[in-house]
Amino acid sequence: MTSKRNVYLDTQPIETARQILMDRFKDRVTDVETIDVTAAQGRVLASPAIAKLSSPNFHAAAMDGMAVDAKQTFGASEDAPKVLVPEETGFWVNTGHAMPPGTNAVIMIEHINIIDETTVEIEAPVFPWQHVRKMGEDIVATKLLFPRGHQINAYAMGALLSGGVFQVNVYKNPRVLIIPTGSELVQWHETSLEQMVPGQVIESNSTVLKALCRDNGAVADRHPMLKDDLETITNAVDQAVKGEYDMVCIIGGSSAGSEDFARPVMASLGRVMVHGVTMMPGKPVLMGDISGKPVFGIPGYPVSAIVAFEQFVGPLLRFMQKLAPVEDRFEPVALARKIASKLGQDEFLRVKIGSVDGRLIASQLPRGSGSITTLTEADGIIQIPRDVEGISETETPTARLLKPLSAIENTLVITGSHDNTLDLLADQMRRDHDGINISSSHVGSMGGLMAIRNNACHLAGAHLLDPEDGSYNVSYIKKYLPNMPVRLVNLVMRQQGFIVPKGNPENIGSIKDLKNKKLRFINRQAGSGTRILFDYKLLDAGLTPADIIGYDNDEYTHMSVAVAVLSGRADAGLGIMAAARALDLDFVPIVTESYDLVIPERFFNTPNVQILLETIVGDAFKQRVQALGGYGVERTGQEIQI
């Protein structure tokens, strides 16, 4: 068995791996081809572009009016107008016309009094070359329009055509073959969602990489998916490098499993240069040389695949056609919470970023390499260097922005407890107010109050029950935000209850059943409102945590609790009805609670918060909330006295 498994080569730091790659392929700049200027957008000139035609190519009238020899007009004034005779001493021209012989200026039509067909008068002179675009004013034939290495953009295409250059010599777009591998993969157009069985995964990486190739000036083809089979993958790679492809990317099978074939394929056809980079995601990336062509083994996890592409494949593709490296925008950010990281590997941490009190605040998204939404939800990426063990709240790391700064600045940052209606709210606000974004981070109700205290968000969602008097949030705000003026507004009333498998097979009716029937419970994290509610209900029923199997197993969101129940990992969890419904599970209501928004006074009257408050009292939002089930909107928008 061990003989079938791969052993990583020495893992290399990112910079070393990139250096090895670039050194090896420094001669792989693509061939030069001659193409029409009209098809050359984005391409890089392999030889200088020299104008063949002047522009204008003749002296041209720059205004509508009458072309004259300026001398004829000298001395004209209001008191002593000058007379011109059309087609003798003056010639009617329109903008762009060639100047008639013997003329060198244009009198604008507005400045001409037409007496009759043969007589016009002017009351002011023009000077030589006034309102004339002289031949070659813009471009002189033989002028260097662009040096080699210049990237052709829309403006350049205009200049080239005007200068009589209709074809250009450019570097060919590198051609890439992308080979998705994995016996578990299915193609989206060859399957129906109903047919899918556990273990099957929709192939998505090749589409992502193809699009990323295009962003980097390359043309990619997708090979039909291949099963985990050494011979088939070897043949496909062999054919590709023998053919017209400049590069091959094998997706999947890059790590150390018995079915991971990227490395043996590369080793049998050529040479493995790098296997393993000290980065996360993307660690098992492979770089090889087969017959002088670059071949990559791209890790199968979607985020790992993208990071591996952006760190290595993209830069090499750009180099091959002499495209300048991508210039990213970086900004210093403060952290909503400290971030732990492992020594020894650079980590690409996806973060949400919002602007609070003029500071950019980043909150970390989950780290999973298999989770593409950690990238689609991210506003930025913080690269934590390998010699750093975590970043504290007092540091200001830089983040690569994935969105325009203006979009980040127009984002309302909501931190705290998670509720599905926040997603509806984000969509509803967008429907009526283009450009406003909501970014919600789920750190539990107490986490939300702490974020307010640390000036790390604009508002927080909370549902903190005070067991003493049954009130929500007020006593917590008094205790934890004593010096901060805040307002409290109800967003929704919602039912909390037990999320149980469909049909409620254990017939759970009350919290006591958890103990009596020895059921496996899935809890929420400490500090979440739902956990506080559960502890209160336990106490109320005369139970202790020790009575509950699974009390110490916790999840961070209602949906993850529901997933735990769906997957059979737990018999019950406490959560909201919408989460049960979303996964077609059953729900046993326990309590109706108040889910409120805590809004610092200084943000209350800002335009975006006011838009939010208007949106939640609107019928459209309320109807959509009610359609989710398990919610009441009778108090939505009402302010609660603190």
Ligand SMILES: Nc1nc2c(c(=O)[nH]1)N[C@H]1C(S)=C(S)[C@@H](COP(=O)(O)OP(=O)(O)OC[C@H]3O[C@@H](n4cnc5c(N)ncnc54)[C@H](O)[C@@H]3O)O[C@H]1N2
């Ligand atoms: N024992 C070890 N196991 C793993 C290690 C390790 O060091 N030791 N490294 C882990 C890391 S880190 C990564 S990253 C992954 C990379 O694995 P592979 O490149 O071998 O990828 P697969 O196992 O084939 O797939 C992983 C995952 O991604 C899905 N996948 C694959 N291809 C596609 C595609 N084209 N479209 C969508 N999704 C795809 C695949 O179904 C798997 O779920 O290895 C760890 N293991």
Ligand code: MOO
């Ligand atoms: O490199 Mo893997 O990408 O850490 O998950």
